[in-house]
Amino acid sequence: MTPTYYLLLSALLFTIGAVGVLVRRNAIVVFMCIELMLNAVNLSLVTFARINGSLDGQVMAFFVMVVAAAEVVVGLAIIMSIFRTRRTASVDDANLLKY
Amino acid sequence: MTSTADSWVLWALLAVPLVGAAVTVALRGNDKTAKLAALAFSVVELVLAGVAWSLYDPAGERLQLGTTLDWIPAFGVHIAWGVDGIALVMIAVIALLVPIVIGAGWADRLPEGRTKGGFFALILLEQALTVGVFAATDVFLFYVLFEIMLIPMYFLIGSYGGANRQYAAVKFFLYSFLGGLIMLASVIAAYSLASDTLGQGTFLWEELVPVVSAAPLTTQIWIFFGFFIAFAVKAPLVPVHTWLPDATAEAPMGVAVLLVGILDKVGTFGFLRFLLPMTPDASKELSWLVLLLAAVGVIYGSLLAAGQSDMKRFVAYVSIAHFGFIALGIFAFSTQSLTGSVTYMVNHSIATGMLILVLGMVIFRGGSARIADYGGMAKLTPVLAGMLLIAGLSSMSLPGTNSFISEFLVLIGSFPNAPVHTIIATVGMVLAALYVLWLYQRIMQGPLRGDAIVGAAGGPGAVVAPEVGARKAIADLSGREKLVLAPLVLLVVALGIFPKPVLDTVEPSVAATMCEAGLVDPVQSDEEQAQC
Amino acid sequence: MLTYLAQEPLPVPETTAIEPPPVGAVWPILIILAAACAGVLVEAFLPKHQRWSTQVVLTLLAIVGAGAALAGYIVDAPEAGELAMYGTLAVDGPALFLWGTLLALSVGAVLLIADRSVEPGGAFVATAAIRPGTVQDRAQVQSTGMQTEVFPLTLFALGGMMIFCAANDLLTMFIALEVLSLPLYLMCGLARRRRLLSQEAAVKYFLLGAFASAFFLYGIALLYGYSGSVRLADIGAAAAGTDRSDTLLFAGLGLLVVGLLFKASVGPFHTWTPDVYQGAPTPVTAFMAACTKVAAFGGILRVLQVAFESTSWEWRGVLWGIAIISMVVGAVLGLTQTDVKRMLAYSSVAHAGFLLIGAIALTEKGLSSTLFYLLTYAFTTLAAFGVVSLVRGPDGEATHLSQWAGLAKRSPLVAGVFTFLLLAMAGVPLTSGFVGKFVVFEAALSDGMAPLVVIALVASAVAAFFYLRVIVLMYFSAPAEDGPTVTVPGAFTTAAITLGVIVTLLLGVAPAFALDWAAGGAFAIR
């Protein structure tokens, strides 16, 4: 049971998150996918901490969580406001700005 | 931080037009006073130019009346002025042309909403900048002014020009700006060379020349091309000439004079000031290219001039042909040809300037720039016809006119080193006669015809007896117009009969340039072998 | 491929000895952040009508104070720079230069934000919660109130930026990145008019920003895995020589750089820029365009020079490509823009390309020239957006180019100023833009990047065309019938624009002092 698999898993999660961002329309879901990417990173951070035998990685993971939380606050606020305006959370509807 | 006792002249030459521009623009509310102010300042400038000429000592140092101040020490950039004979005569030409241009533009019809004050202010500003370009002895400073001087010209064309002026102005600006940017690369490269070899970088022309000219050939060739493209666009040489016809066709006549008579000369001046001394080996290596472009330019420009149906475009192509001669002379590497080219720069400004102004007067009367709209005008305006003929004869460099001296020098000086190109260019003499006389015939000779003439007599198709109709509508030159043209006529003849003053001012600088470029005359008399 | 990781753990790198933080160095940041918190409290406790004045005073005081502190520190700052906050911040020459630049810029930005004369009540929505298009919305457009949270948000963002370009390890950098980004996301959505656009800009900026920061973070993780530390210096040391596979290193580098380039709106990671610049309230756009660019490139410079200098051979080519893409995209796409703000956005993309050229010339010249370019460009663009905010139609700003036709006749001064700024962006001599381009290209050329320089020159010639187009419109075209009115700006906006113009002119005519300052010192590598 080498830590390698954790890394691969986190890479996989990250990819899933990224793809999710590309394929999903609902702003909330897109945002969740981004959260998923962050957490995938957390996983690899912890794994590397294990590999390097230092605690930094784990500490960083905590930082990331905090940041993610902050992002949620801001993000949801924004998405909320646009949802109230447009009655939809689809990111594809918001394309007045283009070309 | 050095300066010579007489350096004040150059400062004055730079300051006067600037102040003039400010004053004129301040007075633009009242056309009359604004015009007078502009004229007054330009005349003062002319006087100053005379003073500068008298203070300049042809036998003296390479660069005179100089000042050098630090500007950006971090990069060895200076505010450095100074003139050699070549720059001096060009500055003199500027100082001469501007009052004439102002006089000629006195009664121009400007687009609505534009004031004479603004117009003349821009012209004065342009004058200050061009004087600066010719006087700058710091490459960085030169580049700065080289680019800046586009801006007033851009507005002169764009704001006061003809129907298609926006296109012309933008085309003019982009052409020159791109050329300038490419030159910037070379300027930087030269600077880097200097900072590598000298330890700390400098832009002072006198310090750069030895460094760059010592560089290996390939380096020189790169630097050469950077400068060359910029100057070739400015000059303009075929095939990067197409901005000139548009710009000239759209610009007001006075502006066209400045454009063809002064701005374009910066290009050929650059050949002499930068290419030959800085990149002598590359210049020799690539002279075949320039000579080719020059010879082609002469024939190409002449044939196209003959083919034009619009007077202003006609002038543009005439100039293109003439710039072919100038480039030929510069890259034929002999004292005669180089001196010829420099005097050509002066004489072309005078001759073509006069040609443009006279055609402007024709257009002012007929209200059309199409040659086909005119015919048989000489009957109505003999003096105008005479002026056109004089300008034309000078443009075809007939002996006795100023241009002959320069063209003769260019050709006779080029023949030993570049016989084939010279022969081609000499054929250009015939073409020159063709396009000038044909233009004269179409406008002035033959029976009265053409909308502009007949129309003036009462609508197109109206039958005119020359004595009635048109003569009322189309008057001969006014006193002001005669006054404007008089000095030009005088110079055309005087410099054709007795060019010695100009030649003596120019030749030492040319000789110095040849020394810097390590060139020797193909045809030498014994006493001059000693030099450099 | 990662099986080597099965080897027994590496020895733990001994943690840095705890030394008391030399606070003097970081006073500016502390002041800014403290003021930001104070601002939040003001929002909480002061009645609505007092908030605006208080906030403005507080914010400006904070910035000025921070500036004073900075100046006080600079006079006897150690030549090589020093580490602060337990080594998380490297207060060295570049950092100080960037701080100074950021503070000076933010003064201008805050003035623009605070202005209430151009748009009655300011450019910001009275109450963000109101739905666009409703009665209340039309009411709030007329009202004179504004969401004064903008000021603390600005300060937070500013603080984040200052930390960002001084961060000595990647974690700090990441936190700073978020601290500067999150407020901006919000501020984008606060426009008083055209709220739909504004909100859309906010959403786009937020989603893409978060997306980018995820990449950034993953990059950090990989680099941590590679070097066992997130300290730039340690990464640099590790990259210089270690037995770990370089896959981690370069994958990490790539992701990290992508995150940074996104913030700096370098093509092809620029896609958000035009939309957000157009949608956001113009003062915020000015703030973003000026300050974010500075901070982001500060970070890029530090990361590349401190952590990855030893591997420059590998990544340089890639960044060459990116720089070219950015310049070309910016220049070419700018040609056909019909909206002033979008056009300026593309111009900023092109400029990002030029900046990148300086950034990848890993020499003192490269560093100092890039810093100088940042200074010049930031002030020019700040002023430019300031001018844009002055040209207004019946419904807010008239940003469509067709509305700018013949502006020179209606108000020659504004047209003149804008022309000057455009020429500066085009890099015409006697403007700061020229000197900036000059020093950057000079550095690049002397570092053997001649082809890149030539491409850059051609690109700037192309870019010159669309600046010229605007000038042609303003001067040579007949004024549009329902042309916009140019509001006479109040003291604030006037001050901001004047600041930008003066700096642009000053750095164009007498750049010596700024150049010396930019060449003040290299990054502290510890």
Add this chain to the structure above:
Amino acid sequence: MSINLAAEVAPATGAASQAWLLLALPALGAAVLLLAGRRRAQGWGHLLGSATVLGAFVYGLVLFFESTGLSPDQRTQDLLLFEWIPVGSLDVDIALRIDPLSLTFVLLITGVGALIHIYSIGYMGHEREDRSRFFAYLNLFIAAMLLLVLGNGFVTLYFGWEGVGLASYLLIGWYQGRGYAATAAKKAFLMNRVGDVGLALAIFLMFKTMGTTSYAGVFEQIGGQSTAVVVAIGLLLLLGACGKSGQFPLQAWLPDAMAGPTPVSALIHAATMVTAGVYLIARSSPIYSLPQAADARLVVMIVGAFTLLLGCVIGCAYDDFKKVLAYSTVSQIGYMMLAVGLGPAGYAFGILHLLTHGFFKAGLFLGAGSVMHGMNDEGDIRRMGGLWKKMPITFATFALGYLALIGFPFLSGYFSKDEIIYAAFGEEGWRGWVFGGAALLGALLTAFYMTRLLVLVFLGKPRWEGLKSEDGKDYHPHESPSTMTIPMIILAFGSVAAGGILATMLPEWLEPSVGAVAEREGLVSHGMVAVMATVAMVIGAGLAYLLFARGEQPVERPQRVSWPVRAARADLYGNHLNEALFAKPGTWLTRALVFVDNRGVDGLVNGIAAGLGGSSGRLRRTQTGFVRSYALSMLGGSILVIAALLMVRFA
């Protein structure tokens, strides 16, 4: 011989030291008249114009007698006026060379010039308004012509050369209202320019090889040059001469030049300017006399011989009074060319014929002018006839000129022409026969067409009665005023006596300039030539008389005529040739280039701009406004970056 020619130059002394007056007088006159403007100068313009030339003539006489007082090797004097174009090793001065040759020309130019000025007072009487300008141009011409012959270097010669070209341009195009006049003027100037290119290139070549362009310098060093250089210079000079003197292949402009007023034709296109080519070659005798230059001389002879026949043939076919005379001029100059082409044997006689021709041809033209003056400017000789009793003086003077021209024994032409024919026969081998024969045949033809002219104009029935001129007036032939007749009479005397007087004196007078006459044992003796020439003259004249004097002459030009006549009427297709070779291709080339410049060169520039704009417009579309596509582009970008980085590292 050619070498020591240069050595004999002495600085000018005495009256010669003021020789600049010769130029100054007419030049000043021209300037004053031009500046005064037509209104102010109306009253006195013509007087001033004539006075300056008379003055110059008088001064010329003074110089002449002074110089005859000097010993022959003192007669070549140089007078430096000022440095003109001093640059490096090139040093061109405005300086005069006063020597027998130039003095001869000075007298011819100012003398004939003065007469024609006076003549013009009457001739231009009916356009008083512009008369002063006319005299200004004439003065300008005199000044330029004097500079041409007096200059002491090839560049000063070139100055005058183009100066006279300008004057001729102005005067041919005098009737600006008439389109054909303007065209003719332009044509004249252009074809001259073609010649000038040759002259210019010759000068360049001199500078390249010898580093100088002054007569003294060139003549001194030319001997040391390679054959190639000498021949090249010789041919280039010849090209110049052909242009100015209407020699083949550049003869086509001269007949058209008759569009100018008749005094102009007399002065410029008969007596003086067109002979400049002959002067040039005589002046360059040190070059052509060189053994290396034999080939060049041969070409000169060929051109001369061919042109003299060509002129005669065409002259036979024309019905335009002045054009017949014009082609006669062409052929007579052909004689002179042939003569100077003969080298030392011919220079002097070339000049001799030039002088005599100057007299009688000027006289003939003035006669023509007088006739046309009296005939409402009618030029068609078929509409004349029997005019001898209407204008007796004109008839008498014209007849004398006619006799002189056809070489009637013991009149001017007889001496000069026979000398040339004799010298031509003097060439050894086939050349003698060819050139001598050509010259003889020329004499015959000359007699033929001149007789035809005389008969049709003055003798026979008055065909003009009952006809109307173009402007619808009846013809009222009348004798011209005395200002016109007196010059004609003087010239008539000249055409009678000049040859006899000059034939004896001229050769040794010219010796310092062109060297001694090389006496050669010819194929035929001197007397023999005289006889043959006279016979030929008689045959030609008789033939013409038989053909034209007896029986009716149609007023309308008969169209159904044999091929040679048609060819001759078409100038032997000279103009068609120019058209086909230069005019047409030139026009096409120009059109093509205009197109290329607009569409090609400029099109490329605009094309690039358009291309950028288009690609920009297309690329814009990628900015779709969808967040997710932006995200995609970012993801793609980052993947590319990482892939690239790894590739660079591991590949």
